[in-house]
Amino acid sequence: MLEFVDNWHMDYVGQAWAEKLSRIIITLFGIVGLVYGYAIQQFSMTVYILGVGFALASLITIPPWPIYRKNPLNWQPVKNRDKDSHSKKSKKTK
Known part of the structure; x- marks a missing residue:
């Protein structure tokens, strides 16, 4: 159990x-949502697709996966x- 807690972090390269x-996932889903929403003339589908992209990006990038x-x-x-x-105090008193 402690090993799991000790590894509950992300290094700097992993954060980058x-x-x-x-950003790639959200941008990709945003573009696809915008094109699909424009094609069917439903802005709500654009928002739904972008929401799915945000949820997917959160699931993939927030937990500190190995x-x-x-x-x-x-x-x-x-x-x-x-x-x-203690060593500094003793040096000062001498």
């Missing part, structure tokens, strides 16, 4: 890919603050 993918976690950052290890603060 998700952003680009969501394809968005391929380039993790290597963080530096955490330093112990207590040791650092």
